[in-house]
Amino acid sequence: MxxxxxxxxxxxxxxxxxxxxxxxxFDHGACESVSGRYEKRDRIGEGTYGIxxxxxxRRLQRLVALKRLLPHNEAQDGFPLTxxxxxxxxxxxxxxxxxxxxxxxxxxxxxxxxxxxxxxxEHGDLxxxxxxxxxxxxxxxxxxxxxxxxxAAPLPRPLRRPPRRQGRESALxxxxxxxxxxxxxxxxxxxxxADGAAAPGDPGAVRALTMNVVTxxxxxxxxxxxxxxxxxxxxxxxxxxxxxxxxxxGRPLLDGKTEDDQFAKVVDVIGAPSARxxxxxxxxxxxxxxxxRVPTNPSAYYSKLKIKVPEADDRALDFLSSLLCYDPVQRxxxxxxxxxxxxxxxxxxxxxxxxxxFPPRREEPPPPETRKRGRDAR
Amino acid sequence: MASFAPPGEPTPSMRDGYSASExxxxxxxxxxxxxECGLALKLPKLPVLTAQHYFQKFYQAESFKAHDRFHxxxxxxxxxxxxxxxxxxxxxxxxxxxxVRHPKAPPLDQQSEAFAATKHEVLVKERALLYAIxxxxxxxxPMLHFIERVKQLKACKALDExxxxxx
Numbered sequence: 001m002x003x004x005x006x007x008x009x010x011x012x013x014x015x016x017x018x019x020x021x022x023x024x025x026f027d028h029g030a031c032e033s034v035s036g037r038y039e040k041r042d043r044i045g046e047g048t049y050g051i052x053x054x055x056x057x058r059r060l061q062r063l064v065a066l067k068r069l070l071p072h073n074e075a076q077d078g079f080p081l082t083x084x085x086x087x088x089x090x091x092x093x094x095x096x097x098x099x100x101x102x103x104x105x106x107x108x109x110x111x112x113x114x115x116x117x118x119x120x121x122e123h124g125d126l127x128x129x130x131x132x133x134x135x136x137x138x139x140x141x142x143x144x145x146x147x148x149x150x151x152a153a154p155l156p157r158p159l160r161r162p163p164r165r166q167g168r169e170s171a172l173x174x175x176x177x178x179x180x181x182x183x184x185x186x187x188x189x190x191x192x193x194a195d196g197a198a199a200p201g202d203p204g205a206v207r208a209l210t211m212n213v214v215t216x217x218x219x220x221x222x223x224x225x226x227x228x229x230x231x232x233x234x235x236x237x238x239x240x241x242x243x244x245x246x247x248x249x250g251r252p253l254l255d256g257k258t259e260d261d262q263f264a265k266v267v268d269v270i271g272a273p274s275a276r277x278x279x280x281x282x283x284x285x286x287x288x289x290x291x292x293r294v295p296t297n298p299s300a301y302y303s304k305l306k307i308k309v310p311e312a313d314d315r316a317l318d319f320l321s322s323l324l325c326y327d328p329v330q331r332x333x334x335x336x337x338x339x340x341x342x343x344x345x346x347x348x349x350x351x352x353x354x355x356x357x358f359p360p361r362r363e364e365p366p367p368p369e370t371r372k373r374g375r376d377a378r
Numbered sequence: 379m380a381s382f383a384p385p386g387e388p389t390p391s392m393r394d395g396y397s398a399s400e401x402x403x404x405x406x407x408x409x410x411x412x413x414e415c416g417l418a419l420k421l422p423k424l425p426v427l428t429a430q431h432y433f434q435k436f437y438q439a440e441s442f443k444a445h446d447r448f449h450x451x452x453x454x455x456x457x458x459x460x461x462x463x464x465x466x467x468x469x470x471x472x473x474x475x476x477x478v479r480h481p482k483a484p485p486l487d488q489q490s491e492a493f494a495a496t497k498h499e500v501l502v503k504e505r506a507l508l509y510a511i512x513x514x515x516x517x518x519x520p521m522l523h524f525i526e527r528v529k530q531l532k533a534c535k536a537l538d539e540x541x542x543x544x545x
Contacts, residue, residue: 028509029506031512079457
């Protein structure tokens, strides 16, 4: 899969399965051996970022999530930088209430498979929770949903990283507000989206700013217009999208198919940008070279947010538009968003304990594919 | 589970029959090799220091007998360059480090099998390294704090002149 073999060819005659293992070049070191400690159950998620399995930790007698990292292009770039960052960031955010807890790194017997061992969250994603009728009772539901992300997926948010140290902070900032806001800012949980995580640009090109970050639906306009610099304001945008989606009962607000389509949708919902509302708008690469289509007829400047999110009252709309704001400088920061009057509105956000309990999901039989893929990991 | 040899205990290399001074010498020389390669690759100082850190850590868990130190050195540089945001291409790294090791030998043909084998070996060692350090790749370099102070003292010009390599 990775294009790089980590076992001695000669000593791996086909099916040396449980007997003396085919001789790996090296030890699993400080990492756990996956087959020794974990018992793989079934596959619970998959995407460009890897495959997630449910597994049972024999030593601590509990369920965990195993996320198998898929090294792309390993023969050329070695172990992918994005995966390294992911592990490093998760390690750093260990103990954070709103980030899935990183437990360990486990390694397959043939030394090629790498798994991140993560805390197991019962409910896969925000999307499926929103479908739960228990969340429909208005008082509870309205902000109770805010807590859903806490229980949600073992899908760490795609790690983006502006150059140097900044990126790490960005991950931290991204997560910090999550706790206060009670929205899964730290992870963008893409409901019913196969592409749960962004496909961050190829690791070789990270020296410049990675352009292709964040799942398209939650990508901020400055990214769509290829701004050279961006900061954690893009997280605020993504949060705005998620809030709108929650208000709309799980229907995504901006579900563009391509970058251009996404930008068109943004323009359609919150009106066309201009240098008046967005300082430095004319300087953005895609505006400068004229490749972005920005309507200029007077009616295009009106925001249709109220029509697009009919469920939102005035305060909610105000809150949304403070997050879905073109100019990243003017966009609400996490503390500002947190202090917004919307949160004082009735009904108040439900306390975590007042949240309905969700029954554990049925264990599904593993799809036949799981076995096939799982084998080379064992 | 392999573990790091605690201070005072014999390291894996010593258990394989190397004397303490032999091992120390190998570590010192390869560390120097790493910094030479870093210079030749025109890498900033930070990844080089991180690579040296990885190298020392690796041989705290693994033996010099089982792992060729030059391949490990290259893998350390390769990984550190990635982690510290100044990635080096694998082919270039292997070629440059080879030239540093054998300055008089003719440069290796980049299409040759030996070259491909070395590249593969570096990738294998990179994995071994990652496993040995448990994917804990972030190294907080004490030099950064020091440099911060020196900059506050407005002495960075002297610092630049003292070293041909930038951080």
